[in-house]
Amino acid sequence: MLNVNWNSDWLFSKSEINIFDPTANGGDVETVHLPHDAMILEKRTEDTKNKHQTGFYPGGIYYYNKNFFVPEDWASKTAIVEFEGVYTNARIFVNGDFAGGCKNGYKTFSICLDEFLKYGQENTIKVVVNNSMEQNSRWYSGSGIYRPVHLHLANLTHIELHGVKIDTPEVSKNVATVLVRTKINHQEKLTKKVLLKTTIFDSNAEKVNEIITPVTLFGFTSEIFSQRFVIKNPQLWDVETPHLYHAKIEIVEGTELLDSSTENFGIRSLSLDSEEGLKLNGKPTKLRGACIHHDNGVIGAATFADAEERRVKQLKEAGFNSIRSSHHPISKSMLEACDRYGMLVLDELSDMWTRSKNINDYSNDFLENWESDVEALVEKDYNHPSVIMYITGNEIQEAGTPKGAKLNRDIHSKFKVLDPSRYTTSAINGLIAAMDKMGEIMAHIMGVSLEELAAQQAQAQEANNSGEGSDQANSMQNILRGPLADAFAVDSILSETLEEFTAATDVAGYNYLTARHEIEHDSHPNRVVLGTETFPVDIAKLWRIVEENSHVIGDMTWTGYDYLGEAGIGIFYYDGRMGFMPNWQSSVAYIGDIDITGFRRPISYYREIVFGLRKAPFIAVERLNRKGQTPNQTAWMWKDNIASWTWNGFEGEVTNVDVLSNSPTIELFLNGRSLGQKATGEREEYIATYEVPYEKGELLAVSYDSAGNETGRDYLVTADKASQVSVDISKSILRNNSEDLAYLDISLVDDSGLFNNQDSKIVNVEVTGAGTLQGFGSANPEIISHYQDNSCETFDGKVLAVIRAGQELGNIFVKIQAEGFATKEVEIEVKSIC
Structure with a gap:
C-alpha cells in the first residue's frame, strides 16, 4: 500500500470555503500545511467559557479543503485517507458528499474514498471541524487537523491498513520467536494464487530471516495469514538498548509485486506479578514515570515528529523511563520516538466515560463509541515495543458504582481480546470515585457522627466567611496531602467502594492515594500497584515505597513536561490569587519538571537524584526577588527556586540555598569559604538547606561518600550584566x-x-x-x-x-x-x- 504524505496545500478558513472561488471568502482563506493547530492562532480572551482550562483560548468552527487530481487508473485501485487526529467533531465530505467523520478528537480514523471519487478529473475533500462548543476539555486541546494526514493507495489485492501485527511470544537470550500476522484484502471476483513473502531485518539492516508462503485468495475476501520466525541471538529491545527490527511484507503474483508494507518492531518480553513486579526481558524494571499532555508548548497542539521526539529525548535525559499519555491516546510520532529512545508507554483511552467533567466533553459520546475507540488505539499501538500498558480511563466518576465496575471490566476485556500481550490499569482518584460518600468517610476517619461532622463543617464555613480559616481550595488540599489524605486513602469505606472497580484490571492504578501503595499487599497479596498520578513534591517518599515493595511497580508524577491549559495549578501567585482558578492572563500549568521551552527546573534534578541516576549534587536558590513574600500554593507545587547566583541589587539579603544530593554529606562554599557540612541522602530526603547572605561570586557544593571521598560537585557563578x-x-x-x-x-x-x-x-x-x-x-x-x-x-x-x-x-x-x-x-x- 502506497503511503502518500497528504499534509501540504490545504485551504483553511473559519467560514465555508467556496471551492470554485476561494477569494469569495473575503480574504479569509489561506493555504496551510498540516499539522495545523487553529486554536493557538486564536486571540485569548478573558470572557471565554473555557477560562483557564484551555489557557483562555477559545475554540471555533474551521474548514479545511484540499483539491487533488484522481487519475483514471485509480479506478482499479482503492484509496483511503487516514487522519491521525482532528479536534474535534470532524465531518468529512468528498466532492460534496458526506463520507464519514469522528467525534473523538484524539482518535486515528480513516475514510475509504472509492465510492466518492471522480476519475480523470479534479476532486475535493472538505473537513469541517466543530470545536465551537466551549467547556469540552479540562486542558488545552488545540483545534483543527492538528496531527498528520495520509493518503493510502493500493491495488485491489492489498495488505489492509494496519493489517500487519507482530508478536514476540517466546523470547530468550539465545533465540526468539516472531509471529507476523498479515491481513490481506482481495477485492476481485476471481480466485488468485500469490506468494506472501516476509523478510526480517535487524537494527543494522541486515537480513536475519525470510519466509515465503503460497496462499490462495478467494474472491472478495479478507483473510489473516500467519508466519512464524525463529531469530537466533536476538537484539532485545529495552530501555537501555532499544534495538529495532523491521519486517518487509510483500504480496507477489508471478513477477508482479501487488503490495508491500514495512513495519518496525522490537523483540522483548513482559511479565508481571506481585512478587517480582514488572519484568522487561526477565529483568525487574521500575517505572520512573511522567504524566504528559499532548501539546508542544509554544507551537500548540500541532503534532510534528521533531517536536514529539524532542520531548521524549528530554524526558529520557531527565531520568524518566516511562510516560503516561494523559488523558487520551498518544500520537504515532511520539510512539515512534519512544521506540527509538527506549521509553515505556502507558497509553490512555479517555478522561471520562458516561459522567461529564465539562458540560460538552466526550462523555456525551463515549458510550456509543468506546469499542471502536479501543480498536483504534490498539491498532495504532500494536507493533510498538514501547507500549506496555493500556489505561481504561482517568479519574472515572463511576468508579465507585457497580455499573462503573462493569464498564471497566468490559473495556479491559476488549483490550485483552485485541491485544492479550499487554496489561491494563485505570487511574483511580478516590476523592472523585467516592464523592457521594465523602461525609460518611470523613466522619469515620474523625470518629464522629455525620451530624457532628456537619456541625463542624458549618462552623468552619462560618469562620471562612468571616475571613478566618482556609478557603475551599485549601480545604481540598488538606484532603489531598498529609495525614488526613493518608487516613482517607486507607479508609475501609473507601476500600469497599473501590474494590470491584479496581479488581477489573491487571494493575491497580492510584491517583494521589499513596498510603494504599504499600499496604495493598497485606489485603490483596496478588495485586500489583502503580502510582498512576502523584504529587511531584512527594517523590522521595514515593520512590522509597517503590523500591522497597515488589508489588509497587513505579510512580508517574504530575507532570514531567509543562503544558498549556489547566493554567495556574503550579503558578506561584504572590498577589493573593489562588491556583486552579480562572486567573487571567495565566495560560500555562507551570507544573512540569521541564518547562514548556524544554528547560529543566530544579525539581527535575531533585527527581534524578532521588532515582539514584545523578551522582553530582545540584544547587537551587529560592528567588531573592520574592524574599518576604508568601505565595499561595496548590498541592502540586514544590519551591519557587532556580539554579542562579545572580541577584544584583540584593547584596547582603539572606536566602535559602538547597543542595540536593544522594551522597551522605555535602559541603557548601561561598567564594571559597566553607559554610559547613550537612547531612543529605535518603534520611534527609536528599536535601540540605543553608541560609546564605547574597554576595557576588561563586557558590560551590561538594558531595562526599561515607569515607569522606568527594563524589561530585556543582557550582553557580554570578554573571555580569547581560550584553x-x-x-x-x-x-x-x-x-x-x-x-x-x-x-x-x-x-x-x-x-x-x-x-x-x-x-x-x-x-x-x-x-x-x-x-x-x-x-x-x-x-x-x-x-x-x-x-x-x-x-x-x-x-x-x-x-x-x-x-x-x-x-x-x-x-x-x-x-x-x-x-x-x-x-x-x-x-x-x-x-x-x-
Whole structure:
C-alpha cells in the first residue's frame, strides 16, 4: 500500500470555503500545511467559557479543503485517507458528499474514498471541524487537523491498513520467536494464487530471516495469514538498548509485486506479578514515570515528529523511563520516538466515560463509541515495543458504582481480546470515585457522627466567611496531602467502594492515594500497584515505597513536561490569587519538571537524584526577588527556586540555598569559604538547606561518600550584566517537507558568555527565506504576548523560537535582536527530502 504524505496545500478558513472561488471568502482563506493547530492562532480572551482550562483560548468552527487530481487508473485501485487526529467533531465530505467523520478528537480514523471519487478529473475533500462548543476539555486541546494526514493507495489485492501485527511470544537470550500476522484484502471476483513473502531485518539492516508462503485468495475476501520466525541471538529491545527490527511484507503474483508494507518492531518480553513486579526481558524494571499532555508548548497542539521526539529525548535525559499519555491516546510520532529512545508507554483511552467533567466533553459520546475507540488505539499501538500498558480511563466518576465496575471490566476485556500481550490499569482518584460518600468517610476517619461532622463543617464555613480559616481550595488540599489524605486513602469505606472497580484490571492504578501503595499487599497479596498520578513534591517518599515493595511497580508524577491549559495549578501567585482558578492572563500549568521551552527546573534534578541516576549534587536558590513574600500554593507545587547566583541589587539579603544530593554529606562554599557540612541522602530526603547572605561570586557544593571521598560537585557563578544573546540550535539542516523543525534556545549572557537569568529583554525574531516562524515564546506562565508574535520578553533569561521549513530549497535566515545588543544571525539550510 502506497503511503502518500497528504499534509501540504490545504485551504483553511473559519467560514465555508467556496471551492470554485476561494477569494469569495473575503480574504479569509489561506493555504496551510498540516499539522495545523487553529486554536493557538486564536486571540485569548478573558470572557471565554473555557477560562483557564484551555489557557483562555477559545475554540471555533474551521474548514479545511484540499483539491487533488484522481487519475483514471485509480479506478482499479482503492484509496483511503487516514487522519491521525482532528479536534474535534470532524465531518468529512468528498466532492460534496458526506463520507464519514469522528467525534473523538484524539482518535486515528480513516475514510475509504472509492465510492466518492471522480476519475480523470479534479476532486475535493472538505473537513469541517466543530470545536465551537466551549467547556469540552479540562486542558488545552488545540483545534483543527492538528496531527498528520495520509493518503493510502493500493491495488485491489492489498495488505489492509494496519493489517500487519507482530508478536514476540517466546523470547530468550539465545533465540526468539516472531509471529507476523498479515491481513490481506482481495477485492476481485476471481480466485488468485500469490506468494506472501516476509523478510526480517535487524537494527543494522541486515537480513536475519525470510519466509515465503503460497496462499490462495478467494474472491472478495479478507483473510489473516500467519508466519512464524525463529531469530537466533536476538537484539532485545529495552530501555537501555532499544534495538529495532523491521519486517518487509510483500504480496507477489508471478513477477508482479501487488503490495508491500514495512513495519518496525522490537523483540522483548513482559511479565508481571506481585512478587517480582514488572519484568522487561526477565529483568525487574521500575517505572520512573511522567504524566504528559499532548501539546508542544509554544507551537500548540500541532503534532510534528521533531517536536514529539524532542520531548521524549528530554524526558529520557531527565531520568524518566516511562510516560503516561494523559488523558487520551498518544500520537504515532511520539510512539515512534519512544521506540527509538527506549521509553515505556502507558497509553490512555479517555478522561471520562458516561459522567461529564465539562458540560460538552466526550462523555456525551463515549458510550456509543468506546469499542471502536479501543480498536483504534490498539491498532495504532500494536507493533510498538514501547507500549506496555493500556489505561481504561482517568479519574472515572463511576468508579465507585457497580455499573462503573462493569464498564471497566468490559473495556479491559476488549483490550485483552485485541491485544492479550499487554496489561491494563485505570487511574483511580478516590476523592472523585467516592464523592457521594465523602461525609460518611470523613466522619469515620474523625470518629464522629455525620451530624457532628456537619456541625463542624458549618462552623468552619462560618469562620471562612468571616475571613478566618482556609478557603475551599485549601480545604481540598488538606484532603489531598498529609495525614488526613493518608487516613482517607486507607479508609475501609473507601476500600469497599473501590474494590470491584479496581479488581477489573491487571494493575491497580492510584491517583494521589499513596498510603494504599504499600499496604495493598497485606489485603490483596496478588495485586500489583502503580502510582498512576502523584504529587511531584512527594517523590522521595514515593520512590522509597517503590523500591522497597515488589508489588509497587513505579510512580508517574504530575507532570514531567509543562503544558498549556489547566493554567495556574503550579503558578506561584504572590498577589493573593489562588491556583486552579480562572486567573487571567495565566495560560500555562507551570507544573512540569521541564518547562514548556524544554528547560529543566530544579525539581527535575531533585527527581534524578532521588532515582539514584545523578551522582553530582545540584544547587537551587529560592528567588531573592520574592524574599518576604508568601505565595499561595496548590498541592502540586514544590519551591519557587532556580539554579542562579545572580541577584544584583540584593547584596547582603539572606536566602535559602538547597543542595540536593544522594551522597551522605555535602559541603557548601561561598567564594571559597566553607559554610559547613550537612547531612543529605535518603534520611534527609536528599536535601540540605543553608541560609546564605547574597554576595557576588561563586557558590560551590561538594558531595562526599561515607569515607569522606568527594563524589561530585556543582557550582553557580554570578554573571555580569547581560550584553548579548546566545543561540543554541537543534538542527542546522532541515528537509523541504514543511514538517521539519529547528529549535532555537535563546538566552541572555554577559561578555564572557555566562548565562544571566536575572536580566530581562524584549527579543525580536525575524525569519526570511525558505521557512517560517512556527512559534516563539518563553516559559512565563502568564505570558501576555502571542506565541505567533515575533517579539517576546525573556523569562529567567530565556526564550524559545521554533522555525519550520518550507517546501522550497534554499536557506532560512533568522535575525535575533535584543534592545542594545548586537543582532545575532542564524542560517539554516533547507535540502531536498530525497
